[in-house]
Amino acid sequence: MKIETKKVTFDEPLYCESGRILQPFEVVYETYGKLNEDKSNVIVITHALSGSHHAAGFYEGERKPGWWDNFIGDGKAVDTTKYFVICMNNIGSCFGSTSPLSSHPLTNTPYRFRFPVLTISDIVKAQIRVLKSLDINNVKAVIGGSMGGMQALCYAIEYPDFAEHIIALATTAYTRPWAIAFNKVVTEAIRNDPEFKDGYYDPQDIKENGLKGLAVGRMAGHISYLSPHSMDEKFGRRYVDQDGLYELFGRFEVERYMEYNGYNFPHRFDPLSYLYIVKTMNIFNASRGSDTLAQSLDKIKSKLHLISFSGDLLFKPEEMVEIYDTMCEIGKKDIVTHKMIDSDYGHDAFLVEVDKFEDYVKDILGNKI
Amino acid sequence: MKIETKKVTFDEPLYCESGRILQPFEVVYETYGKLNEDKSNVIVITHALSGSHHAAGFYEGERKPGWWDNFIGDGKAVDTTKYFVICMNNIGSCFGSTSPLSSHPLTNTPYRFRFPVLTISDIVKAQIRVLKSLDINNVKAVIGGSMGGMQALCYAIEYPDFAEHIIALATTAYTRPWAIAFNKVVTEAIRNDPEFKDGYYDPQDIKENGLKGLAVGRMAGHISYLSPHSMDEKFGRRYVDQDGLYELFGRFEVERYMEYNGYNFPHRFDPLSYLYIVKTMNIFNASRGSDTLAQSLDKIKSKLHLISFSGDLLFKPEEMVEIYDTMCEIGKKDIVTHKMIDSDYGHDAFLVEVDKFEDYVKDILGNKI
Numbered sequence: 171m172k173i174e175t176k177k178v179t180f181d182e183p184l185y186c187e188s189g190r191i192l193q194p195f196e197v198v199y200e201t202y203g204k205l206n207e208d209k210s211n212v213i214v215i216t217h218a219l220s221g222s223h224h225a226a227g228f229y230e231g232e233r234k235p236g237w238w239d240n241f242i243g244d245g246k247a248v249d250t251t252k253y254f255v256i257c258m259n260n261i262g263s264c265f266g267s268t269s270p271l272s273s274h275p276l277t278n279t280p281y282r283f284r285f286p287v288l289t290i291s292d293i294v295k296a297q298i299r300v301l302k303s304l305d306i307n308n309v310k311a312v313i314g315g316s317m318g319g320m321q322a323l324c325y326a327i328e329y330p331d332f333a334e335h336i337i338a339l340a341t342t343a344y345t346r347p348w349a350i351a352f353n354k355v356v357t358e359a360i361r362n363d364p365e366f367k368d369g370y371y372d373p374q375d376i377k378e379n380g381l382k383g384l385a386v387g388r389m390a391g392h393i394s395y396l397s398p399h400s401m402d403e404k405f406g407r408r409y410v411d412q413d414g415l416y417e418l419f420g421r422f423e424v425e426r427y428m429e430y431n432g433y434n435f436p437h438r439f440d441p442l443s444y445l446y447i448v449k450t451m452n453i454f455n456a457s458r459g460s461d462t463l464a465q466s467l468d469k470i471k472s473k474l475h476l477i478s479f480s481g482d483l484l485f486k487p488e489e490m491v492e493i494y495d496t497m498c499e500i501g502k503k504d505i506v507t508h509k510m511i512d513s514d515y516g517h518d519a520f521l522v523e524v525d526k527f528e529d530y531v532k533d534i535l536g537n538k539i
Numbered sequence: 540m541k542i543e544t545k546k547v548t549f550d551e552p553l554y555c556e557s558g559r560i561l562q563p564f565e566v567v568y569e570t571y572g573k574l575n576e577d578k579s580n581v582i583v584i585t586h587a588l589s590g591s592h593h594a595a596g597f598y599e600g601e602r603k604p605g606w607w608d609n610f611i612g613d614g615k616a617v618d619t620t621k622y623f624v625i626c627m628n629n630i631g632s633c634f635g636s637t638s639p640l641s642s643h644p645l646t647n648t649p650y651r652f653r654f655p656v657l658t659i660s661d662i663v664k665a666q667i668r669v670l671k672s673l674d675i676n677n678v679k680a681v682i683g684g685s686m687g688g689m690q691a692l693c694y695a696i697e698y699p700d701f702a703e704h705i706i707a708l709a710t711t712a713y714t715r716p717w718a719i720a721f722n723k724v725v726t727e728a729i730r731n732d733p734e735f736k737d738g739y740y741d742p743q744d745i746k747e748n749g750l751k752g753l754a755v756g757r758m759a760g761h762i763s764y765l766s767p768h769s770m771d772e773k774f775g776r777r778y779v780d781q782d783g784l785y786e787l788f789g790r791f792e793v794e795r796y797m798e799y800n801g802y803n804f805p806h807r808f809d810p811l812s813y814l815y816i817v818k819t820m821n822i823f824n825a826s827r828g829s830d831t832l833a834q835s836l837d838k839i840k841s842k843l844h845l846i847s848f849s850g851d852l853l854f855k856p857e858e859m860v861e862i863y864d865t866m867c868e869i870g871k872k873d874i875v876t877h878k879m880i881d882s883d884y885g886h887d888a889f890l891v892e893v894d895k896f897e898d899y900v901k902d903i904l905g906n907k908i
Binding site: 187188189190283286287344345346347348350351352354355357358359362363364382383385386387389390392393396397398401402404405406407415416417418419422423424425428429432445446449452453455483486 | 557558559652655656713715716719720721723724726727728731732733751754755756759761762765766767770771773775776784785786787788791792793794797798801818821822824852855
């Protein structure tokens with residue numbers, strides 16, 4: 171499978187929901203597969219909080235493939251022998267698209283806290299600009315999980331004629347306080363870290379040394395991505411150090427896992443980006459701009475497919491059921507489906523347990539559902 | 540209701556499970572009600588992680604009463620007109636009993652990391668010493684929730700002739716990785732805070748200024764004490780600042796709650812104590828010293844009453860069911876009861892929703908159950 175990574179720069183402003191503008195702005199994206207002649211085989215993949223445009227395949231020398239490689243590729247659920255798949259790095263994120271560390275055009279210094287607060291709508295608006303620049307005016311499907319699912323819902327509501335199918339996994343129509351609370355831990359942990367220097371850190375330094383505040387916050391995040399059950403399965407009560415029982419900092423395996431994932435994270439992710447992205451999730455509300463969720467969902471014309479996971483503690487299945495029920499109540503039963511996947515894994519099931527929903531996605535894309 | 544706060548010092552060593560000793564050691568405790576002549580009306584209350592010996596009543600000028608005042612008092616479930624109630628500050632904790640900030644007898648400087656890693660058994664052993672010093676050799680009941688419930692189980696297993704009734708609420712026979720993971724966040728947050736100074740902080744300074752690492756870690760803890768549902772009820776998606784939507788640090792109410800509880804905590808709790816106490820919880824395992832949980836539970840002679848809460852995400856009801864089922868399997872069905880309280884509140888229900896189990900406790904103490 172061939173990977174093409176590209177960057178596109180827009181000189182015309184992006185008008186953000188806050189009233190602020192981003193001008194210029196850039197988006198990095200990756201494509202897999204081949205665009206057919208009438209451009210009818212496009213699938214947009216939207217990524218989650220810490221994801222990137224690198225959704226599938228291996229770069230040269232890379233040991234781990236893109237983050238949804240088990241789902242996207244030749245012959246896979248999102249079959250790159252059939253579809254032209256595009257995944258764009260969200261603006262605000264730190265993998266090449268315009269972010270808080272990009273240069274402010276007037277000062278040629280990083281935006282940092284002068285960067286506008288973005289919303290999911292702003293992120294999608296930037297993506298639409300990329301797609302239009304490629305002369306893609308409608309797509310076969312938009313597929314995303316978690317924060318990617320929020321983007322998928324946003325496509326459905328704000329661009330009703332754009333996608334034939336919207337597939338939103340492990341997400342919500344509005345972020346509940348439980349998820350906001352997890353984000354709060356990382357927000358405070360970052361801000362309190364003296365090395366964050368109130369946002370005026372040296373990006374290279376912080377990447378090399380790793381910001382401990384971000385690491386600790388990320389550990390809390392990892393709890394929310396798993397579940398009591400998946401942790402029992404993965405780690406049990408096994409010790410790393412057999413003699414560590416009476417050592418104050420002797421570790422259980424679950425602790426080593428958290429250290430590994432926590433402390434590695436700041437080497438690849440930027441703390442200002444993290445602050446801005448969790449903000450987009452916290453304030454996401456599919457019914458904003460309407461009086462009710464029903465009124466928002468009433469705009470949808472695409473086929474909306476909701477996939478939830480029974481053990482997801484971050485965005486609970488009930489949150490997807492609410493969307494499904496509301497769609498039914500407003501007479502859109504024929505264009506909505508909800509599949510609940512039986513899973514104990516937790517929120518990350520949408521990344522890990524692809525085998526449980528790949529056939530369903532194939533059927534959707536084959537227009538059987 | 541009269542409160543008596545006392546401190547007792549033991550010159551004879553406390554032999555800890557780790558092989559280390561504490562000598563001398565002190566325990567602060569509080570009593571309510573009156574000890575009857577044959578000393579048959581004693582109830583021991585065991586406290587949780589951040590609790591103290593101040594379980595009920597108001598000190599002079601105090602605005603908030605002891606932590607279980609809705610449960611303990613004249614005419615309440617634990618009726619201080621009938622019972623002599625005693626609650627002891629756990630050793631390792633920071634409310635007056637011997638702790639990592641106590642003086643090491645050889646150097647007259649604080650133990651800090653020279654303090655021995657304690658276990659729940661060690662904590663209970665120290666309590667037994669206090670009770671024996673009062674010539675109390677058996678009690679009507681031991682009652683505790685969460686980490687207090689671990690202590691209650693420990694009384695049941697290690698001191699089978701000591702209590703008539705053991706009431707363990709919202710607890711577990713061994714801490715699962717989910718709970719260990721939450722403790723990991725606070726452990727790392729404390730250790731990474733430069734003001735912690737690798738444990739060599741000035742206790743007065745840190746109490747006045749508040750250790751931010753402990754604050755952030757405590758925020759993660761608060762997530763585990765609540766539930767998605769109770770947070771929805773308490774906070775919804777309400778904003779503190781009406782215009783804060785596009786302010787990066789504009790706050791939701793749930794965020795204000797976490798800030799309030801997080802940042803106030805270090806003014807009343809010591810970080811070294813916190814590290815030592817979460818360690819006791821992490822390594823708690825009611826079956827240690829036996830081959831199986833069944834073998835441990837087989838030692839129990841007291842009536843064991845388990846109270847779990849359906850919405851408890853920290854120590855899930857299944858963990859109590861496991862204890863109940865094991866008791867039944869080993870032929871102890873006649874001395875075990877399990878009551879599942881229907882609750883969406885989360886782990887803290889044992890502190891908050893006393894009205895849901897107070898009658899049950901009254902019946903136990905009245906020997907009706």
